[in-house]
Amino acid sequence: MSLPASVTRSIEQLKHQHEAPLCAYVYDLPALERHVKAMRQVLPENCELFYAAKANPEAPVLKTLAPWVDGFEAASGGELTWLHEQCPDQPLIFGGPGKLDHELDLALQYRISAFHVESVTELRSLARIARQRGERAPVMLRLNLKLARAPQSRLVMGGKPTPFGLDEEGLASALQLLQQEPSLELKGLHFHLLSHQLDVDAHLELIRSYFLTFRQLCADHHLQLPLLNVGGGMGINYQDATQSFDWSRFCQGLKVLIEEYDMGETRVRFEIGRFISAACGYYVMQVLDIKSSHGEFFAIGRGGTHHFRTPAAQGHDHPFTVLRGSQPAQLRDQPVTLVGQLCTPKDVLARQQPVAQLAMGDLLVFTLAGAYAWNISHQNFLMHEPPLKVFITD
Numbered sequence: 001m002s003l004p005a006s007v008t009r010s011i012e013q014l015k016h017q018h019e020a021p022l023c024a025y026v027y028d029l030p031a032l033e034r035h036v037k038a039m040r041q042v043l044p045e046n047c048e049l050f051y052a053a054k055a056n057p058e059a060p061v062l063k064t065l066a067p068w069v070d071g072f073e074a075a076s077g078g079e080l081t082w083l084h085e086q087c088p089d090q091p092l093i094f095g096g097p098g099k100l101d102h103e104l105d106l107a108l109q110y111r112i113s114a115f116h117v118e119s120v121t122e123l124r125s126l127a128r129i130a131r132q133r134g135e136r137a138p139v140m141l142r143l144n145l146k147l148a149r150a151p152q153s154r155l156v157m158g159g160k161p162t163p164f165g166l167d168e169e170g171l172a173s174a175l176q177l178l179q180q181e182p183s184l185e186l187k188g189l190h191f192h193l194l195s196h197q198l199d200v201d202a203h204l205e206l207i208r209s210y211f212l213t214f215r216q217l218c219a220d221h222h223l224q225l226p227l228l229n230v231g232g233g234m235g236i237n238y239q240d241a242t243q244s245f246d247w248s249r250f251c252q253g254l255k256v257l258i259e260e261y262d263m264g265e266t267r268v269r270f271e272i273g274r275f276i277s278a279a280c281g282y283y284v285m286q287v288l289d290i291k292s293s294h295g296e297f298f299a300i301g302r303g304g305t306h307h308f309r310t311p312a313a314q315g316h317d318h319p320f321t322v323l324r325g326s327q328p329a330q331l332r333d334q335p336v337t338l339v340g341q342l343c344t345p346k347d348v349l350a351r352q353q354p355v356a357q358l359a360m361g362d363l364l365v366f367t368l369a370g371a372y373a374w375n376i377s378h379q380n381f382l383m384h385e386p387p388l389k390v391f392i393t394d
């Protein structure tokens, strides 16, 4: 796979600027901006696009996205504060299980747009804290209901027992509490049932279930709710990025569903992480050593899964490309396993992958490294130095 010229240039520059073997993250911000703009362009009118900052909360990433998204989703007090500091004018929404009282209080201070309430206990805490502050908290109930058709993908977090959201029983208690509590204002319902969705038709069916459930619950409980949050979860195909979730086709289908279920007056909100930021990131490791062990070749790069846990977290061989250095090839048309510097056999980024040529000093550039990568890694393990970080701008 060939790299964008600006990315190759930036990596070559880094190599010349640093004598030590290279280990770096490179983020292509213009590409990120083009991508989010294109996503926005095809989004139906009544839909909103929030960015789930957990995918990659780097400040330049947030600032690049800010003009093109409707806000950011945070999943902890730490993320809330960070987002508030980096982009003070952006609307924030706050999800995630086990919210602490002081985080709920902080969120009220920040005047966030919505609390995604995950349990009845949390709803009670929010009511108490909002009451103490003399404020009304905007509430979205996160639901984990039995749907007509169970959602399917590699990572399902609803439609079955999970710690997330309210089931039918929890929903009944929550609605009762909401009726009694003037410090709570129900704004809408929230679903996020899966991640890694690659199948557009399956996702449209899931959205159909959300629309049906939303309509039904509003009718059953005489509610007029302005908002439906349908989560994120659009997937990246790491083995063949061209087969990633087809956002344009999805948006066409979404328009049809919005008309079919008369959802035009409801704001339909997405909170997407991976699909927005994955493609803008590159993780670069310079090859320190090439060896054979019991008949298999290993290339040891500077860095590893303590910087870039994505392949270990996903259990996949991460896609990469080789930028050749000046040394004659030590391997030609050979399968090689790419590993890092950690003292564990789990520190593998790709197993037995064919390379046309490889030598010590070459650069391994892992693509699709802009989401759930650096920030999900066990960075302090073995106390290696952190990677350099470069943000390409126009």
Ligand SMILES: Cc1ncc(COP(=O)(O)O)c(C=O)c1O
Pocket (backbone or CB within 6 Å): 052, 055, 073, 095, 096, 192, 194, 195, 196, 231, 232, 233, 234, 271, 272, 273, 274, 275
């Ligand atoms: C509640 C919630 N919303 C949104 C997201 C973002 O998901 P993705 O990065 O798959 O789009 C997640 C991810 O775990 C989540 O838990």
